[in-house]
Amino acid sequence: MPLEGEYAPSTSDWAREQAEKIEQSGGTEGTDMQGMPVVVLTTIGNKSGKLRKTPLMRVEHDGHYAVVASLGGAPKHPVWYFNIAANPRVELRDGTDVNDYVAREVFGGEKQTWWDRAVEAYPPYADYQEKTDREIPVFVLEPA
Numbered sequence: 001m002p003l004e005g006e007y008a009p010s011t012s013d014w015a016r017e018q019a020e021k022i023e024q025s026g027g028t029e030g031t032d033m034q035g036m037p038v039v040v041l042t043t044i045g046n047k048s049g050k051l052r053k054t055p056l057m058r059v060e061h062d063g064h065y066a067v068v069a070s071l072g073g074a075p076k077h078p079v080w081y082f083n084i085a086a087n088p089r090v091e092l093r094d095g096t097d098v099n100d101y102v103a104r105e106v107f108g109g110e111k112q113t114w115w116d117r118a119v120e121a122y123p124p125y126a127d128y129q130e131k132t133d134r135e136i137p138v139f140v141l142e143p144a
């Protein structure tokens with residue numbers, strides 16, 4: 001069941017432009033950054049109730065996805081983290097495929113497994129974790 005609500009654009013220009021390019025092309029354009037694949041996560045704003053569309057690096061293994069709240073190694077979580085915390089129902093667009101998921105933050109060995117997969121998909125994640133004391137959260141997306 002797709003998430004319903006009014007879309008509210010990100011205040012990050014580059015992210016907004018990429019999300020809108022991907023969405024408006026039905027997932028056929030704008031789906032990479034530095035040659036690495038990008039997906040679009042849709043969350044429900046935990047304050048506005050609006051739909052937030054966030055481009056993220058694609059982290060996939062055997063048909064399962066994870067999303068990484070890295071924000072370039074900033075000291076604070078990206079606010080989409082708090083959207084998921086309040087409502088774990090999300091949508092993920094991977095190219096032309098859009099599916100519903102329930103996001104589950106992972107810890108311990110499961111997080112390490114997915115963190116290794118994330119760094120393999122997008123090596124700068126390792127640098128981001130190096131540069132911050134913040135534990136960068138990883139969510140696994142369970143099919144809804």
Ligand SMILES: C[C@H](OP(=O)(O)OC[C@@H](O)[C@@H](O)[C@@H](O)Cn1c2nc(=O)[nH]c(=O)c-2cc2ccc(O)cc21)C(=O)N[C@@H](CCC(=O)N[C@@H](CCC(=O)O)C(=O)O)C(=O)O
Nearest residue numbers: 010011015018045046047048055056057070071078079080
């Ligand atoms: C800039 C901010 O967005 P954010 O949710 O903090 O997310 C920051 C970034 O993670 C986001 O811009 C990502 O798309 C950046 N980004 C990646 N960010 C990552 O964290 N990980 C990635 O792998 C990643 C890859 C990536 C690839 C391409 C690209 O273009 C961007 C990429 C934003 O849009 N803020 C809005 C509010 C958004 C929001 O969700 N508001 C909530 C309330 C949130 C709250 O305050 O609790 C609501 O509507 O209720 C605002 O300031 O008005």
